[in-house]
Amino acid sequence: MHTATTTVSSIGWDRQTLREMLVASEDAFSSTGHYGACERLEMKEGDPILYEKLHSRVRGGVVSARENAKRIAASPLVAQMGELCFSLCTPEGDTLALSTGIIVHVQTMSEAIKYMIRHDYETNPGIKDGDIFVNNDPQISNVHCADVQTFVPIFYEGELISWAASVTHEFDVGASAPGSNSVGPINRFEDGIDLPAMRCGENDRLFADYVGRCTKAVRSPLYWTLDEKTRIAGCHILRKLVLGVVADHGIDAYKQFVREAVEDGRRSFVERIREQLVPGTYRASVFMDYQFSQEAALPEEAAVDELFHVPVKVTVAPEGRLDISLQGANSWGYHSFNCTPVAMRGGLWALLAQTLMSNDKVNAGSTFAVSLDLPHGSWSNPGHHLTAHGNSWLTLVPFANALARPLSRGYQSRGYVEEVIAGWPHGTCLQGGQLSEAGVDAAFSNLEICCLGAGAGVVQDGLDYASCSWFPTADMGDIEDWESSEPLLYLGRTVKQDSAGLGRRRGGLGFESLRMVWVDMCRVQSFGEGLVACQAGLFGGYPAPSGYRHTMRNTNLPELFSGRQPYPVADWEPGEFDQPDLPLGADELRDKRSSTLLARHHRHDLYLSVSYGGPGLGDPLARPVDAIQRDLDADTMSSRLAAAVCGAEIREEGDGAAHVDAVATADRRDELRRDRARRATPVREWMQQEREARVVPRDVIEPVARMYRSAMELSPEWAGEYREFWDLPKDFVY
């Protein structure tokens, strides 16, 4: 990189280059601790009314740009599920206002702009009024390649005064496997089309060669084309809005405002941390797995079973900072589940926006009060330019889930009990392709996965089937819409019994969709909650059940249908379709894998897709009897679990209904508590036993040993803590 110099063609404020502005902005923050060196918020303090007026106009404008533009799209992901987001950024790329939607991208869009600035795009390829830029490269700044970003610079009298930015989630980006979160790619070349922060248009029009390249490289060119128009139209709406603000209030007021808005966002976030959390260090770990060791289609280095370590340490500083460390995360690998640091920041931000800072003042200011420490070489920061990232959500979701518990402990300690949420699960995302006449996959990707059960709170059970950690506007979508674009029909979409983690408050329930293939042949894959639950209960609550797979081939459904025989519509007990006595066919597959490679299916095959429940909070033996009764009445909990986990004594009434006997339940619970006391050992003793039986002899399966081995290699700091915790010699390794 060469040194930036001011030239007559500089497009930044006051004849600076954008690079000079970015450097100055970063210097100002590091020397003063305030964004834009705004030690005082002069406009906000001197003219609070004007400040609020500008704020509400800009924020409202971003939201309405999204609402208007999304109607252009054709993809159900964008037009109906709302998988898009708009933001308005400072010239340096910091977000000052954002819409709802996939808010994870507040970070990624900012970083992409900064990348272009740092790489001197101002000189080459140049940045002019009317230009359009595009990016989907995770190594530059993205979560995964399927999120495609558009940037439009906003000029006023020759100065770049802001950026309008937008992102949509694509059905398919031409990866080696169809779908928007492909499982299977093991390096960059298999991840699909790469658009590494490119200038793709000028004079408000896309270059024809760019359009040609993209539409040739993806499996759903129609969706791609209209989604791109959606992004551009929304950015143009935003540009018009900003120029209107400048016309009404003057360029100086606008410039002052954008600086103060980001600094104000930072301050309000700092205040929020101080108000709602207790300073100190909080820890939580979760895990995620995949099992590919038997996959003959993969090369040797990729055909492994892998366990991901997601150890989160959150330090809340008294002055209102969050320092988040992932020291202890294990190595990146030959799979599409690697994350980039910017994806990690995005996942963090999406979670914070829904919890700690959920108000209408959120913007990038908060990022200046948060640090993220990601070990180099780990899945969270591979540091290699050819890693695959097509499905980084597999690991990003557990990261966000893990953060919920530290934050909730902080809320609980401060007394903000209404804010507590035990965490979230993952789902199972069904995707794949349907062979067209030309023998090419037409991709599909079902995102009803965003409707999971939320974790339990202190004052309420978790929200049932309508929440996830990455997206606040959960929506299952219409069955008629999904069936119009997918080769599988819905035989059922039902509430899943016993899917909630139990506790004094239970987690939200999940739901499941039983799908039947309705074409001669298609290819299906999924990813999500694995063998190991990627969530955990809080304050004694139970985690929700972990993931599994259930499919059936060569069914006799046609005969059942023609004979008007009952057919399955759900899978109540895991692995038992709701008509268990029916001879459905021979090829039933039932295992504890939800992340799978593409598999062929034929007409009348069954495929189960589960959106899992949330973890519980508090001791299940403290669950109120009337709450148990409600779940029994609604068939959302089985008598078996109510008895085994919550200690409920259940009588069957004359009409077959289950009734919880409050008196007998109290007695039973006393007995269970006495039994617990008999079985309990002091933690120190238990640790000693574990140490000798497990840790010292390294009595763990190979994926676990490999996970700890690389985690310790990548982080001497974490290795030291691990050895100290288990009282191991300084040279202990797995």
Place this chain on the structure above:
Amino acid sequence: MSAAATTDVRALGLDAGGTMTDTIFVDGAGGFVIGKAQTTPEDESLGFARSVADALGYWDLAPDAVFPTITSGVYSGTSMLNRLLERKGQRVGLIVYRGMEDTLRLEQGVQTWLGYSYADTLHVVTHRHHEPLVARSRIHGVGGKMDRSGIEVIPLYEHDVRRVVHELLAQGVDCICVNLLFSWRNPAHERRVAEIAGEVMDETKRSVPIYVSSMVCPKRGDFARLNTLVIEAYAAEPSRRQLAAVRETTRELGARFDLRVMASFGGTIAVDSEQLVTTLVSGPIGGCLGARHLSEQLGISNIVCTDVGGTSFDWALIVDGEQQITLDPDIAHFKLNLPMVRIDTAGAGSGMYVRVNPLSKRVEFGPDSAGSRIGVSNPQGGVSTVTVTDCGLVVGWLNPDYFLGGELQLSLDAAREGVRRQLAEPLGLSVEVAAAGVLELFESDLKHHLETAVMGQGFEPADFTLLSYGGGGPLHVGGFSEGLGFQDVLVPSWAAAFSAFGCVCADYSYRFDRQIDMELPLDAPAEERGAFVDKLKQIWKQLELRIVSEFAQSGVASSAISLTPRVRMQYTGQLNDIEVEVALDRLAGPDSLVVLVDEFERLYGRIYASAARSPELGYFLTLAVMTGTLPVEKPVLPEEPVQPNATPEAARKGTRRVFTRGEWTETPTYEMDELAAGSQVRGPGIIEAPSTTFAVPAASVAELDTHRIFHLRRA
């Protein structure tokens, strides 16, 4: 409001709100009276009769002297919506395909946050499920399935149908709804379910009505269709009985007209109409219809309607003399599929609480509101948080001695003290600067809503006239219209009663639509294109027949109905369509399809940036729409000659101190009813009426025209 007695009463409007029932009577000269009485939810006809007596008391007339001359009577109200909110509807039984029985309790996830503010949408712990309208135990599945093309995947399990109908009847349901996937594409299964249910009812000698989605709502989108269907059965049917009782009361009072009900698409329909669910939302529609009437009478084609109420700010556009329609509204957290006048709303009313956030030191409005309790200035209100109205008092806009014509004495001191402690001190401003700042901020929020509403559809404010009504409208219109550059700003002197006035302006009309999903065969041979045109016309004909049959029930001849065909259209592959009116006479022959394309492209390019045009994808028709209208007699606008002394002494009430542009200014006040046509009030000035206050900003002038409508413009 006219106080002179009249014998020529022509129209009746009735608005039964949750607490008050308003009636409006309009005479042949445009004079009107408004009556109020408490709503009687158990039997609305009682409250109606009292409200009528109250209104006619102003004219000193008895109902039986008035009702026989009335030619048009319209009901609007919130009773159906309240029935829904309070979950006090019918005991509905529901039949769906097996595996779909949980649809209502799943709420598609989306209903847990639909209608939330930006902040609460983000804040996941606030999201909630709602009690389903049909208990899970009364939802039964039957074997069967259709695919997206209407091809049978699984035959209908008729024995299932027999069993579940028996079960539902045994469960004592009031009615049965049937919603099967893709029934709009192939209704065979739904029809067969209805037939079998009829047979079972014959056998068991117990009969309940059946509602079938392919009849009530033959449109794509299973969840919204299900909600719409269930609400028709759950809430609309009980309301029909209420409406029939009200209609009976009008007849007992001598009415010769047939009471009609305001429908959400902007027309009025008969009490006996088959789709009463379209009247779920009717109240807010009134203002738009009044605006449309003004647009006709005054020859203004584009109007932005604005209604500032106590708890919300509503706005809507009239474009080329027509209100805009949305097909997928969400109401009371329900995702619905019914045509509704597109009215946007924001929680920004004059009763809204104003607070300074202790952490961020920023001004926040609401979302809660003092409603009818006004604010801290109302000694009887029991309100401890300052409202927008309190700020209006502090700056001198509102007269504490003339609120609701003096019915409610407000305390200026209490307002000042509240603003001082709660707003001024935390912000470091003086009391009046803080109050004026809050009002400015409130109005600028309203202004930005209007700006995005107009520009978001590709228009400029200069294309529009702004119309302000609602009790709070005239107070704030000067602020929220300033600088947007509207052609004109209109404030009717009857702004506070404009919605009720609008109700009696509604035509008698029916609107039916049907999913068609046909790709426009532009490149096909002429024969095919010709057949396409014929098929489209045939579908419109079927819709026309439904309209004619609805009108026939009220004895209206088909020759009196004027019909407007439309299609909903999109680029092939898109998921959102726009409504295109079709000139039937131009649609003839294979080459006429281009008529549709031209109109679509014109609208599309305006609404979305022209970069979004995609003709290369082809065109797709989603819905066929037909509207049949019978024009009814509408109120004429008042007509007064311009007076030489238009601002008589009687209109001048005196002066009071008003905080304007950073300083206290002695400002003249006027009595609205005493001003005559031609009167000009220069700002700053305050025009007071019992039901509203009109603040004329500095450097502006408000001129009263011959129809008693003020025009606010720059001086």
